Amino acid sequence: MSPHSHELPHGAILVLGAGELGMAVLRHLAPRCQALARPLAVLVSPRSLQAPDSAQARRQAELRAMGVRLLPFDLQGGSEAALAALLQPFDTVLNCTGFVAGPGTQTRITGAVLAAGVRRYFPWQFGVDYDVVGTGSGQPVFDEQYAVRQQLRAQSATAWVIVSTGMFTSFLFEPLFCLVDFGGDVVRALGSWETRLTVTTPDDIGRLTSAIVLETPAIRDRVVYVAGDTLSYGRLAEIVEEVTGRPFRRELLTPERLAADLAGQPGDGMARYRIAFARGDGMWWDKENTYNAQRGIATVDVRTWLHAHGGLWHSRGTPPGA
Template sequence: MSDSRIDASGVLVLGAGQLGMAVLRALAPRLQAAQSTATVLIAPNVLDAPSEDDAANLAELRGLGVEMVRGDLVSDERTLTRLFRDFRTVVNCTGFVGGPGTQLHISRAVLAAGVKRYFPWQFGVDYDVVGRGSGQPVFDEQYEVRKLLRGQSGTEWVIVSTGMFTSFLFEPAFDVVNLEKQTIHGLGSWETKVTVTTPEDVGKLTTEILLAEPRIIDEVVYVAGDTISYGDLAKVVERVTGRTFEKAEWSLHKLRSDLAAAPDDVMARYRAAFGLGDGMWWDKSKTYNARRGLRTVDVEEYLRARLQ
Protein backbone atom coordinates (compact mmCIF):
# COMPACT_ATOMS: atom_id res chain seq x y z
CA MET A 1 0.00 0.00 0.00
CA SER A 2 1.39 3.39 -1.01
CA ASP A 3 2.04 6.26 1.38
CA SER A 4 -0.71 8.31 -0.28
CA ARG A 5 -3.23 5.48 0.19
CA ILE A 6 -2.35 5.25 3.88
CA ASP A 7 -2.53 9.01 4.25
CA ALA A 8 -5.89 9.11 2.48
CA SER A 9 -7.55 7.06 5.21
CA GLY A 10 -9.54 9.07 7.71
CA VAL A 11 -9.91 12.36 5.83
CA LEU A 12 -12.11 14.95 7.55
CA VAL A 13 -13.22 18.01 5.59
CA LEU A 14 -14.31 20.96 7.73
CA GLY A 15 -17.26 22.74 6.16
CA ALA A 16 -19.59 22.04 3.25
CA GLY A 17 -19.82 25.52 1.79
CA GLN A 18 -18.65 26.57 -1.66
CA LEU A 19 -15.08 25.32 -1.23
CA GLY A 20 -15.87 22.33 0.97
CA MET A 21 -18.33 21.00 -1.60
CA ALA A 22 -15.82 21.55 -4.41
CA VAL A 23 -13.17 19.60 -2.50
CA LEU A 24 -15.56 16.77 -1.66
CA ARG A 25 -16.80 16.45 -5.25
CA ALA A 26 -13.22 15.87 -6.36
CA LEU A 27 -11.93 13.95 -3.34
CA ALA A 28 -14.73 11.54 -2.42
CA PRO A 29 -14.63 9.48 -5.66
CA ARG A 30 -10.84 9.21 -5.44
CA LEU A 31 -11.00 7.98 -1.86
CA GLN A 32 -13.73 5.47 -2.72
CA ALA A 33 -11.51 4.09 -5.47
CA ALA A 34 -8.85 3.62 -2.78
CA GLN A 35 -11.32 1.80 -0.50
CA SER A 36 -11.50 4.82 1.80
CA THR A 37 -14.16 7.35 2.73
CA ALA A 38 -14.34 11.11 3.10
CA THR A 39 -16.07 12.57 6.15
CA VAL A 40 -17.39 16.11 6.47
CA LEU A 41 -18.08 18.13 9.60
CA ILE A 42 -21.56 19.68 9.47
CA ALA A 43 -22.93 22.26 11.91
CA PRO A 44 -25.86 21.01 14.02
CA ASN A 45 -28.24 23.71 12.75
CA VAL A 46 -27.57 22.67 9.15
CA LEU A 47 -28.39 19.06 9.94
CA ASP A 48 -31.42 19.86 12.10
CA ALA A 49 -33.01 22.67 10.09
CA PRO A 50 -31.38 22.79 6.65
CA SER A 51 -32.19 25.56 4.21
CA GLU A 52 -33.13 24.60 0.66
CA ASP A 53 -29.49 24.96 -0.42
CA ASP A 54 -28.27 23.02 2.61
CA ALA A 55 -30.72 20.19 1.87
CA ALA A 56 -29.47 19.99 -1.72
CA ASN A 57 -25.85 19.84 -0.50
CA LEU A 58 -26.65 17.15 2.08
CA ALA A 59 -28.38 15.05 -0.58
CA GLU A 60 -25.39 15.44 -2.89
CA LEU A 61 -23.00 14.44 -0.12
CA ARG A 62 -25.02 11.29 0.57
CA GLY A 63 -24.91 10.50 -3.15
CA LEU A 64 -21.13 10.89 -3.09
CA GLY A 65 -20.90 8.43 -0.19
CA VAL A 66 -19.53 11.09 2.14
CA GLU A 67 -19.99 10.38 5.83
CA MET A 68 -21.20 13.23 8.02
CA VAL A 69 -20.27 14.09 11.57
CA ARG A 70 -22.04 16.69 13.68
CA GLY A 71 -19.85 19.41 15.13
CA ASP A 72 -19.54 23.11 15.82
CA LEU A 73 -16.21 24.77 15.12
CA VAL A 74 -16.79 27.38 17.82
CA SER A 75 -16.87 24.61 20.43
CA ASP A 76 -14.17 24.75 23.09
CA GLU A 77 -10.77 23.49 22.05
CA ARG A 78 -11.01 20.26 24.06
CA THR A 79 -14.25 19.27 22.33
CA LEU A 80 -12.73 19.90 18.90
CA THR A 81 -9.58 18.01 19.86
CA ARG A 82 -11.61 14.93 20.81
CA LEU A 83 -13.47 15.12 17.50
CA PHE A 84 -10.29 15.50 15.40
CA ARG A 85 -8.50 12.57 17.07
CA ASP A 86 -10.43 10.08 14.93
CA PHE A 87 -8.86 11.35 11.70
CA ARG A 88 -5.42 11.19 10.09
CA THR A 89 -5.98 14.15 7.76
CA VAL A 90 -8.00 17.35 8.27
CA VAL A 91 -8.78 19.67 5.34
CA ASN A 92 -10.08 23.01 6.62
CA CYS A 93 -12.58 24.61 4.22
CA THR A 94 -14.40 26.82 6.71
CA GLY A 95 -13.45 30.28 5.48
CA PHE A 96 -13.65 33.32 7.74
CA VAL A 97 -17.29 32.98 8.73
CA GLY A 98 -16.44 31.92 12.29
CA GLY A 99 -15.12 35.35 13.20
CA PRO A 100 -11.73 36.54 14.48
CA GLY A 101 -9.54 33.90 16.08
CA THR A 102 -11.41 30.92 14.61
CA GLN A 103 -8.57 29.74 12.39
CA LEU A 104 -6.06 29.79 15.24
CA HIS A 105 -8.62 28.02 17.44
CA ILE A 106 -9.16 25.25 14.88
CA SER A 107 -5.45 24.89 14.16
CA ARG A 108 -4.55 24.56 17.84
CA ALA A 109 -7.18 21.82 18.24
CA VAL A 110 -5.82 19.97 15.19
CA LEU A 111 -2.32 20.00 16.65
CA ALA A 112 -3.53 18.99 20.11
CA ALA A 113 -5.40 16.05 18.55
CA GLY A 114 -2.21 14.70 16.99
CA VAL A 115 -3.68 14.79 13.48
CA LYS A 116 -1.01 13.44 11.12
CA ARG A 117 -1.63 15.88 8.27
CA TYR A 118 -3.37 19.26 8.10
CA PHE A 119 -4.49 21.44 5.20
CA PRO A 120 -5.34 24.73 6.98
CA TRP A 121 -7.70 27.37 5.67
CA GLN A 122 -4.98 29.20 3.76
CA PHE A 123 -6.69 29.09 0.37
CA GLY A 124 -5.82 32.67 -0.42
CA VAL A 125 -2.84 34.97 -0.81
CA ASP A 126 0.81 34.60 0.17
CA TYR A 127 0.64 35.52 3.83
CA ASP A 128 4.42 35.13 4.20
CA VAL A 129 4.92 38.05 1.81
CA VAL A 130 1.97 40.06 3.10
CA GLY A 131 3.06 39.62 6.72
CA ARG A 132 1.27 41.66 9.36
CA GLY A 133 -0.26 45.11 9.00
CA SER A 134 -1.83 44.80 5.52
CA GLY A 135 -4.99 46.50 6.76
CA GLN A 136 -6.89 43.21 6.71
CA PRO A 137 -7.04 41.66 10.22
CA VAL A 138 -7.88 38.18 8.95
CA PHE A 139 -4.63 38.27 6.95
CA ASP A 140 -2.77 38.92 10.22
CA GLU A 141 -4.41 35.85 11.75
CA GLN A 142 -3.46 33.73 8.74
CA TYR A 143 0.16 34.79 9.22
CA GLU A 144 -0.05 33.66 12.85
CA VAL A 145 -1.45 30.27 11.78
CA ARG A 146 1.64 29.76 9.62
CA LYS A 147 3.89 30.61 12.56
CA LEU A 148 1.99 28.13 14.71
CA LEU A 149 2.35 25.31 12.18
CA ARG A 150 6.03 25.97 11.55
CA GLY A 151 6.72 26.02 15.29
CA GLN A 152 5.85 22.34 15.73
CA SER A 153 6.83 19.01 14.19
CA GLY A 154 4.08 16.60 15.28
CA THR A 155 1.67 17.38 12.43
CA GLU A 156 2.59 17.62 8.77
CA TRP A 157 0.99 20.59 7.03
CA VAL A 158 0.32 21.60 3.45
CA ILE A 159 -0.76 25.11 2.49
CA VAL A 160 -2.50 25.54 -0.87
CA SER A 161 -2.15 29.16 -2.04
CA THR A 162 -4.86 29.93 -4.58
CA GLY A 163 -5.24 33.70 -4.69
CA MET A 164 -8.79 35.02 -4.49
CA PHE A 165 -11.76 33.16 -5.92
CA THR A 166 -12.23 34.28 -9.53
CA SER A 167 -15.86 35.25 -8.89
CA PHE A 168 -14.76 37.81 -6.29
CA LEU A 169 -13.37 40.05 -9.06
CA PHE A 170 -16.96 40.46 -10.22
CA GLU A 171 -18.56 40.90 -6.80
CA PRO A 172 -20.40 44.26 -6.90
CA ALA A 173 -19.56 45.04 -3.27
CA PHE A 174 -15.83 44.54 -3.97
CA ASP A 175 -16.24 47.02 -6.86
CA VAL A 176 -13.40 45.93 -9.11
CA VAL A 177 -15.63 44.82 -11.98
CA ASN A 178 -19.29 45.79 -11.80
CA LEU A 179 -20.96 44.22 -14.80
CA GLU A 180 -24.31 45.91 -14.19
CA LYS A 181 -22.93 49.44 -13.76
CA GLN A 182 -20.23 48.81 -16.41
CA THR A 183 -17.38 50.08 -14.23
CA ILE A 184 -13.88 48.72 -13.67
CA HIS A 185 -11.47 49.91 -10.97
CA GLY A 186 -7.75 49.14 -10.94
CA LEU A 187 -6.57 48.60 -7.37
CA GLY A 188 -3.24 50.28 -6.70
CA SER A 189 -2.53 50.72 -10.40
CA TRP A 190 -3.49 49.16 -13.71
CA GLU A 191 -0.19 47.25 -13.62
CA THR A 192 -0.92 45.67 -10.21
CA LYS A 193 -1.52 41.93 -10.54
CA VAL A 194 -3.76 39.45 -8.78
CA THR A 195 -3.91 35.63 -8.83
CA VAL A 196 -7.36 34.04 -8.99
CA THR A 197 -8.71 30.46 -9.06
CA THR A 198 -12.24 29.07 -9.24
CA PRO A 199 -13.46 26.97 -6.27
CA GLU A 200 -13.94 24.02 -8.63
CA ASP A 201 -10.29 24.16 -9.65
CA VAL A 202 -9.22 24.59 -6.02
CA GLY A 203 -11.16 21.42 -5.17
CA LYS A 204 -9.55 19.44 -7.96
CA LEU A 205 -6.04 20.71 -7.29
CA THR A 206 -6.29 20.24 -3.52
CA THR A 207 -7.26 16.62 -4.18
CA GLU A 208 -4.26 16.15 -6.49
CA ILE A 209 -1.94 17.70 -3.89
CA LEU A 210 -3.40 15.64 -1.04
CA LEU A 211 -2.94 12.37 -2.96
CA ALA A 212 0.38 13.24 -4.62
CA GLU A 213 3.25 10.76 -4.42
CA PRO A 214 5.75 11.22 -2.96
CA ARG A 215 3.71 12.87 -0.21
CA ILE A 216 3.99 16.67 0.04
CA ILE A 217 5.11 17.63 3.54
CA ASP A 218 5.38 21.03 5.28
CA GLU A 219 5.19 22.99 2.08
CA VAL A 220 3.37 25.97 0.57
CA VAL A 221 2.03 24.86 -2.81
CA TYR A 222 1.03 27.58 -5.28
CA VAL A 223 -1.80 27.08 -7.76
CA ALA A 224 -3.54 29.51 -10.10
CA GLY A 225 -6.41 29.68 -12.53
CA ASP A 226 -5.02 32.97 -13.80
CA THR A 227 -2.60 35.73 -12.86
CA ILE A 228 -3.68 38.99 -14.41
CA SER A 229 -3.11 42.73 -14.03
CA TYR A 230 -6.11 44.96 -13.48
CA GLY A 231 -5.33 46.61 -16.83
CA ASP A 232 -5.46 43.29 -18.65
CA LEU A 233 -8.58 42.38 -16.69
CA ALA A 234 -10.27 45.49 -18.10
CA LYS A 235 -9.30 44.45 -21.63
CA VAL A 236 -10.68 40.94 -21.10
CA VAL A 237 -13.98 42.25 -19.71
CA GLU A 238 -14.50 44.68 -22.59
CA ARG A 239 -13.54 42.07 -25.19
CA VAL A 240 -15.83 39.38 -23.79
CA THR A 241 -18.81 41.66 -23.17
CA GLY A 242 -18.37 43.73 -26.33
CA ARG A 243 -19.03 46.84 -24.23
CA THR A 244 -16.99 49.86 -23.17
CA PHE A 245 -16.70 50.22 -19.40
CA GLU A 246 -16.01 53.33 -17.34
CA LYS A 247 -12.51 52.79 -15.92
CA ALA A 248 -10.73 54.42 -13.00
CA GLU A 249 -7.42 53.68 -11.28
CA TRP A 250 -7.69 53.69 -7.49
CA SER A 251 -4.27 54.52 -6.05
CA LEU A 252 -2.95 53.05 -2.81
CA HIS A 253 -3.30 56.52 -1.30
CA LYS A 254 -7.01 56.58 -2.14
CA LEU A 255 -7.55 53.00 -0.94
CA ARG A 256 -5.82 53.73 2.36
CA SER A 257 -7.76 56.97 2.78
CA ASP A 258 -11.02 55.10 2.16
CA LEU A 259 -10.03 52.53 4.76
CA ALA A 260 -9.08 55.21 7.31
CA ALA A 261 -12.49 56.82 6.81
CA ALA A 262 -14.30 53.49 7.27
CA PRO A 263 -11.99 51.14 9.22
CA ASP A 264 -14.76 48.58 9.80
CA ASP A 265 -15.70 48.31 6.12
CA VAL A 266 -14.65 44.78 5.16
CA MET A 267 -14.54 45.53 1.43
CA ALA A 268 -12.45 48.65 1.99
CA ARG A 269 -10.00 46.42 3.87
CA TYR A 270 -9.89 43.95 0.99
CA ARG A 271 -9.42 46.67 -1.62
CA ALA A 272 -6.55 48.21 0.37
CA ALA A 273 -4.91 44.80 0.74
CA PHE A 274 -5.27 43.74 -2.88
CA GLY A 275 -4.03 47.10 -4.05
CA LEU A 276 -0.65 46.28 -2.50
CA GLY A 277 0.24 43.81 -5.25
CA ASP A 278 3.04 42.04 -3.36
CA GLY A 279 1.85 38.68 -2.04
CA MET A 280 -1.38 38.86 -4.00
CA TRP A 281 -0.02 37.19 -7.13
CA TRP A 282 2.51 34.67 -8.42
CA ASP A 283 3.65 33.51 -11.84
CA LYS A 284 1.14 30.97 -13.16
CA SER A 285 3.85 29.21 -15.20
CA LYS A 286 5.57 28.20 -11.95
CA THR A 287 2.48 26.83 -10.19
CA TYR A 288 1.77 23.21 -9.27
CA ASN A 289 -0.93 22.94 -11.92
CA ALA A 290 1.19 24.47 -14.71
CA ARG A 291 4.22 22.28 -13.93
CA ARG A 292 2.05 19.15 -14.09
CA GLY A 293 -0.05 20.17 -17.07
CA LEU A 294 -3.29 20.34 -15.04
CA ARG A 295 -5.81 22.55 -16.83
CA THR A 296 -7.46 25.43 -14.98
CA VAL A 297 -10.06 28.06 -15.87
CA ASP A 298 -8.71 31.54 -16.57
CA VAL A 299 -10.60 34.82 -16.18
CA GLU A 300 -11.74 34.97 -19.79
CA GLU A 301 -13.14 31.42 -19.77
CA TYR A 302 -14.83 32.05 -16.43
CA LEU A 303 -16.50 35.25 -17.66
CA ARG A 304 -17.67 33.71 -20.94
CA ALA A 305 -19.28 30.84 -19.02
CA ARG A 306 -20.87 33.28 -16.56
CA LEU A 307 -22.43 35.36 -19.30
CA GLN A 308 -23.93 32.43 -21.22
Protein backbone atom coordinates in the same frame (compact mmCIF):
# COMPACT_ATOMS: atom_id res chain seq x y z
CA MET B 1 10.69 18.17 7.54
CA SER B 2 8.37 16.30 9.85
CA PRO B 3 9.60 13.03 11.39
CA HIS B 4 6.89 10.92 9.75
CA SER B 5 7.76 7.97 7.56
CA HIS B 6 7.84 8.57 3.82
CA GLU B 7 4.42 6.96 3.42
CA LEU B 8 1.63 8.77 5.21
CA PRO B 9 -1.13 6.45 6.47
CA HIS B 10 -3.98 5.79 4.07
CA GLY B 11 -6.62 6.44 6.69
CA ALA B 12 -9.69 8.58 7.23
CA ILE B 13 -9.94 12.11 5.80
CA LEU B 14 -12.05 14.89 7.32
CA VAL B 15 -13.08 18.07 5.53
CA LEU B 16 -14.12 20.94 7.79
CA GLY B 17 -17.04 22.80 6.23
CA ALA B 18 -19.47 22.14 3.37
CA GLY B 19 -19.72 25.65 1.93
CA GLU B 20 -18.72 26.65 -1.59
CA LEU B 21 -15.10 25.55 -1.28
CA GLY B 22 -15.76 22.54 0.96
CA MET B 23 -18.29 21.17 -1.51
CA ALA B 24 -15.89 21.72 -4.42
CA VAL B 25 -13.20 19.75 -2.59
CA LEU B 26 -15.61 16.97 -1.59
CA ARG B 27 -17.03 16.55 -5.10
CA HIS B 28 -13.55 15.81 -6.43
CA LEU B 29 -12.22 13.96 -3.40
CA ALA B 30 -15.16 11.60 -2.72
CA PRO B 31 -14.91 9.42 -5.86
CA ARG B 32 -11.15 9.13 -5.46
CA CYS B 33 -11.48 8.17 -1.80
CA GLN B 34 -14.09 5.57 -2.67
CA ALA B 35 -11.75 4.05 -5.26
CA LEU B 36 -8.98 3.91 -2.63
CA ALA B 37 -11.31 2.68 0.14
CA ARG B 38 -10.40 5.70 2.27
CA PRO B 39 -13.16 6.87 4.64
CA LEU B 40 -14.23 10.49 4.03
CA ALA B 41 -16.24 12.69 6.38
CA VAL B 42 -17.27 16.34 6.55
CA LEU B 43 -17.77 18.52 9.61
CA VAL B 44 -21.07 20.44 9.55
CA SER B 45 -22.95 22.53 12.08
CA PRO B 46 -25.46 20.62 14.26
CA ARG B 47 -28.17 23.15 13.34
CA SER B 48 -27.74 22.41 9.63
CA LEU B 49 -28.48 18.74 10.35
CA GLN B 50 -31.34 19.34 12.78
CA ALA B 51 -33.17 22.02 10.77
CA PRO B 52 -31.56 22.37 7.33
CA ASP B 53 -32.72 25.03 4.92
CA SER B 54 -33.39 23.96 1.35
CA ALA B 55 -29.81 24.56 0.18
CA GLN B 56 -28.35 22.67 3.13
CA ALA B 57 -30.76 19.78 2.55
CA ARG B 58 -29.66 19.55 -1.10
CA ARG B 59 -25.98 19.58 -0.16
CA GLN B 60 -26.50 16.95 2.54
CA ALA B 61 -28.33 14.66 0.11
CA GLU B 62 -25.51 15.08 -2.40
CA LEU B 63 -22.89 14.32 0.25
CA ARG B 64 -24.66 11.17 1.41
CA ALA B 65 -25.03 10.03 -2.19
CA MET B 66 -21.25 10.44 -2.58
CA GLY B 67 -20.67 8.27 0.48
CA VAL B 68 -19.47 11.14 2.68
CA ARG B 69 -20.21 10.84 6.40
CA LEU B 70 -21.70 13.98 8.00
CA LEU B 71 -20.18 14.79 11.38
CA PRO B 72 -21.86 17.51 13.51
CA PHE B 73 -19.83 19.99 15.56
CA ASP B 74 -20.41 23.59 16.63
CA LEU B 75 -17.22 25.44 15.73
CA GLN B 76 -18.49 28.63 17.34
CA GLY B 77 -19.65 27.18 20.65
CA GLY B 78 -17.52 24.05 20.97
CA SER B 79 -14.29 24.11 22.93
CA GLU B 80 -10.84 23.56 21.43
CA ALA B 81 -10.46 20.44 23.59
CA ALA B 82 -13.76 19.00 22.34
CA LEU B 83 -12.74 19.68 18.74
CA ALA B 84 -9.37 18.01 19.33
CA ALA B 85 -11.12 14.90 20.66
CA LEU B 86 -13.33 14.77 17.56
CA LEU B 87 -10.32 15.12 15.23
CA GLN B 88 -8.20 12.36 16.81
CA PRO B 89 -9.44 9.47 14.61
CA PHE B 90 -8.53 11.26 11.38
CA ASP B 91 -5.21 11.01 9.58
CA THR B 92 -5.79 14.00 7.29
CA VAL B 93 -7.83 17.15 7.96
CA LEU B 94 -8.68 19.72 5.28
CA ASN B 95 -9.97 23.01 6.64
CA CYS B 96 -12.55 24.69 4.36
CA THR B 97 -14.40 26.68 7.03
CA GLY B 98 -13.32 30.25 6.33
CA PHE B 99 -13.92 32.62 9.23
CA VAL B 100 -17.49 31.51 9.84
CA ALA B 101 -17.00 31.47 13.62
CA GLY B 102 -15.36 34.90 13.77
CA PRO B 103 -11.86 36.18 14.61
CA GLY B 104 -9.58 33.58 16.18
CA THR B 105 -11.33 30.69 14.41
CA GLN B 106 -8.29 29.59 12.45
CA THR B 107 -5.74 29.75 15.25
CA ARG B 108 -8.16 27.82 17.49
CA ILE B 109 -8.80 25.12 14.89
CA THR B 110 -5.08 24.80 14.26
CA GLY B 111 -4.50 24.41 17.99
CA ALA B 112 -7.08 21.61 18.09
CA VAL B 113 -5.49 19.87 15.09
CA LEU B 114 -2.08 19.91 16.74
CA ALA B 115 -3.47 18.77 20.10
CA ALA B 116 -5.27 15.89 18.36
CA GLY B 117 -2.06 14.65 16.76
CA VAL B 118 -3.54 14.74 13.25
CA ARG B 119 -0.89 13.36 10.90
CA ARG B 120 -1.37 15.88 8.08
CA TYR B 121 -3.27 19.18 8.00
CA PHE B 122 -4.38 21.44 5.17
CA PRO B 123 -5.23 24.74 6.91
CA TRP B 124 -7.65 27.36 5.64
CA GLN B 125 -4.99 29.16 3.60
CA PHE B 126 -6.75 29.04 0.23
CA GLY B 127 -5.90 32.63 -0.58
CA VAL B 128 -2.88 34.88 -0.92
CA ASP B 129 0.75 34.36 0.08
CA TYR B 130 0.64 35.28 3.76
CA ASP B 131 4.40 34.79 4.13
CA VAL B 132 4.91 37.74 1.79
CA VAL B 133 1.99 39.75 3.18
CA GLY B 134 3.12 39.23 6.79
CA THR B 135 1.36 41.38 9.36
CA GLY B 136 0.10 44.95 9.24
CA SER B 137 -1.53 44.67 5.80
CA GLY B 138 -4.60 46.52 7.05
CA GLN B 139 -6.62 43.30 6.97
CA PRO B 140 -6.77 41.62 10.44
CA VAL B 141 -7.84 38.33 8.85
CA PHE B 142 -4.49 38.24 7.01
CA ASP B 143 -2.66 38.73 10.33
CA GLU B 144 -4.40 35.65 11.72
CA GLN B 145 -3.52 33.63 8.65
CA TYR B 146 0.15 34.52 9.11
CA ALA B 147 -0.11 33.45 12.76
CA VAL B 148 -1.44 30.03 11.67
CA ARG B 149 1.67 29.50 9.55
CA GLN B 150 3.81 30.32 12.57
CA GLN B 151 1.86 27.77 14.65
CA LEU B 152 2.46 25.04 12.10
CA ARG B 153 6.13 25.78 11.55
CA ALA B 154 6.82 25.85 15.28
CA GLN B 155 6.13 22.10 15.57
CA SER B 156 7.07 18.91 13.73
CA ALA B 157 4.53 16.30 14.90
CA THR B 158 1.87 17.23 12.33
CA ALA B 159 2.79 17.49 8.66
CA TRP B 160 1.10 20.39 6.88
CA VAL B 161 0.36 21.52 3.34
CA ILE B 162 -0.72 25.04 2.41
CA VAL B 163 -2.52 25.46 -0.93
CA SER B 164 -2.21 29.06 -2.13
CA THR B 165 -4.90 29.88 -4.68
CA GLY B 166 -5.30 33.65 -4.83
CA MET B 167 -8.85 34.99 -4.65
CA PHE B 168 -11.88 33.23 -6.12
CA THR B 169 -12.23 34.23 -9.79
CA SER B 170 -15.83 35.27 -9.22
CA PHE B 171 -14.70 37.83 -6.61
CA LEU B 172 -13.31 39.99 -9.44
CA PHE B 173 -16.92 40.61 -10.43
CA GLU B 174 -18.47 40.84 -6.96
CA PRO B 175 -20.39 44.16 -6.83
CA LEU B 176 -19.30 44.92 -3.26
CA PHE B 177 -15.62 44.58 -4.26
CA CYS B 178 -16.20 47.30 -6.88
CA LEU B 179 -13.66 46.19 -9.50
CA VAL B 180 -15.96 45.59 -12.47
CA ASP B 181 -19.27 47.46 -12.81
CA PHE B 182 -21.17 45.97 -15.75
CA GLY B 183 -24.13 48.30 -15.27
CA GLY B 184 -22.00 51.44 -15.43
CA ASP B 185 -19.37 50.03 -17.81
CA VAL B 186 -16.50 50.79 -15.41
CA VAL B 187 -13.39 48.80 -14.52
CA ARG B 188 -11.40 49.90 -11.49
CA ALA B 189 -7.78 49.18 -10.57
CA LEU B 190 -6.47 48.90 -7.02
CA GLY B 191 -3.16 50.72 -6.52
CA SER B 192 -2.08 50.84 -10.17
CA TRP B 193 -3.01 49.33 -13.52
CA GLU B 194 0.18 47.24 -13.41
CA THR B 195 -0.66 45.69 -10.01
CA ARG B 196 -1.21 41.96 -10.45
CA LEU B 197 -3.33 39.33 -8.73
CA THR B 198 -3.90 35.59 -8.95
CA VAL B 199 -7.38 34.07 -9.16
CA THR B 200 -8.73 30.49 -9.22
CA THR B 201 -12.26 29.07 -9.40
CA PRO B 202 -13.54 26.99 -6.45
CA ASP B 203 -14.00 23.99 -8.75
CA ASP B 204 -10.37 24.17 -9.87
CA ILE B 205 -9.27 24.56 -6.25
CA GLY B 206 -11.28 21.47 -5.33
CA ARG B 207 -9.88 19.45 -8.22
CA LEU B 208 -6.28 20.47 -7.58
CA THR B 209 -6.52 20.12 -3.81
CA SER B 210 -7.85 16.57 -4.12
CA ALA B 211 -4.90 15.73 -6.38
CA ILE B 212 -2.45 17.30 -3.92
CA VAL B 213 -3.99 15.39 -0.99
CA LEU B 214 -3.64 12.01 -2.71
CA GLU B 215 -0.38 12.53 -4.60
CA THR B 216 2.40 10.03 -3.96
CA PRO B 217 4.96 10.41 -2.63
CA ALA B 218 3.04 12.54 -0.18
CA ILE B 219 3.46 16.31 -0.25
CA ARG B 220 4.23 17.71 3.19
CA ASP B 221 5.52 20.76 5.04
CA ARG B 222 5.39 23.13 2.10
CA VAL B 223 3.34 25.78 0.32
CA VAL B 224 1.86 24.61 -2.99
CA TYR B 225 0.86 27.34 -5.44
CA VAL B 226 -2.02 26.92 -7.88
CA ALA B 227 -3.60 29.44 -10.25
CA GLY B 228 -6.45 29.75 -12.68
CA ASP B 229 -5.04 33.03 -13.96
CA THR B 230 -2.54 35.72 -13.01
CA LEU B 231 -3.13 39.13 -14.53
CA SER B 232 -2.85 42.86 -13.97
CA TYR B 233 -5.82 45.14 -13.45
CA GLY B 234 -4.99 46.65 -16.83
CA ARG B 235 -5.22 43.23 -18.47
CA LEU B 236 -8.49 42.59 -16.62
CA ALA B 237 -9.93 45.75 -18.21
CA GLU B 238 -8.80 44.61 -21.66
CA ILE B 239 -10.36 41.16 -21.23
CA VAL B 240 -13.67 42.65 -20.03
CA GLU B 241 -13.81 44.89 -23.11
CA GLU B 242 -12.81 42.09 -25.49
CA VAL B 243 -15.37 39.62 -24.11
CA THR B 244 -18.28 42.06 -23.82
CA GLY B 245 -17.50 43.86 -27.08
CA ARG B 246 -18.03 47.31 -25.59
CA PRO B 247 -15.79 50.02 -24.08
CA PHE B 248 -15.39 50.41 -20.32
CA ARG B 249 -14.29 53.55 -18.52
CA ARG B 250 -11.19 52.97 -16.39
CA GLU B 251 -10.94 54.34 -12.86
CA LEU B 252 -7.77 54.11 -10.77
CA LEU B 253 -8.22 53.76 -7.00
CA THR B 254 -4.91 55.01 -5.65
CA PRO B 255 -3.58 53.92 -2.24
CA GLU B 256 -4.40 57.42 -0.97
CA ARG B 257 -7.99 57.17 -2.22
CA LEU B 258 -8.41 53.70 -0.69
CA ALA B 259 -7.02 54.87 2.66
CA ALA B 260 -9.42 57.83 2.64
CA ASP B 261 -12.34 55.50 1.85
CA LEU B 262 -11.45 53.28 4.81
CA ALA B 263 -11.04 56.27 7.11
CA GLY B 264 -14.54 57.34 6.15
CA GLN B 265 -15.95 53.86 6.81
CA PRO B 266 -13.61 52.10 9.25
CA GLY B 267 -16.01 49.19 9.68
CA ASP B 268 -16.14 48.37 5.96
CA GLY B 269 -14.50 44.98 5.48
CA MET B 270 -14.41 45.34 1.71
CA ALA B 271 -12.52 48.61 2.05
CA ARG B 272 -9.87 46.71 4.01
CA TYR B 273 -9.69 44.03 1.32
CA ARG B 274 -9.26 46.67 -1.39
CA ILE B 275 -6.31 48.20 0.49
CA ALA B 276 -4.72 44.76 0.90
CA PHE B 277 -5.07 43.84 -2.78
CA ALA B 278 -3.76 47.24 -3.89
CA ARG B 279 -0.34 46.38 -2.47
CA GLY B 280 0.35 43.70 -5.07
CA ASP B 281 3.04 41.88 -3.06
CA GLY B 282 1.85 38.43 -2.02
CA MET B 283 -1.35 38.70 -4.07
CA TRP B 284 0.04 36.99 -7.17
CA TRP B 285 2.52 34.43 -8.51
CA ASP B 286 3.49 33.30 -11.99
CA LYS B 287 1.07 30.70 -13.32
CA GLU B 288 3.95 28.97 -15.13
CA ASN B 289 5.45 27.95 -11.76
CA THR B 290 2.26 26.51 -10.24
CA TYR B 291 1.38 22.91 -9.38
CA ASN B 292 -1.22 22.79 -12.16
CA ALA B 293 1.07 24.25 -14.85
CA GLN B 294 3.96 21.94 -13.94
CA ARG B 295 1.67 18.90 -14.24
CA GLY B 296 -0.13 20.08 -17.37
CA ILE B 297 -3.51 20.42 -15.62
CA ALA B 298 -5.74 22.92 -17.43
CA THR B 299 -7.52 25.54 -15.31
CA VAL B 300 -10.16 28.18 -16.01
CA ASP B 301 -8.73 31.62 -16.80
CA VAL B 302 -10.61 34.91 -16.50
CA ARG B 303 -11.57 35.08 -20.18
CA THR B 304 -13.03 31.55 -20.09
CA TRP B 305 -14.88 32.27 -16.85
CA LEU B 306 -16.46 35.42 -18.30
CA HIS B 307 -17.58 33.62 -21.44
CA ALA B 308 -19.20 30.94 -19.25
CA HIS B 309 -21.03 33.60 -17.22
CA GLY B 310 -22.31 35.76 -20.05
CA GLY B 311 -25.50 36.52 -18.15
CA LEU B 312 -23.49 38.89 -15.99
CA TRP B 313 -22.81 41.29 -18.81
CA HIS B 314 -25.08 40.56 -21.79
CA SER B 315 -27.72 42.92 -20.38
CA ARG B 316 -26.56 46.35 -19.25
CA GLY B 317 -27.53 47.10 -15.70
CA THR B 318 -27.48 43.43 -14.65
CA PRO B 319 -24.95 43.19 -11.83
CA PRO B 320 -22.96 40.02 -11.07
CA GLY B 321 -24.90 37.64 -8.90
CA ALA B 322 -28.31 39.06 -9.82
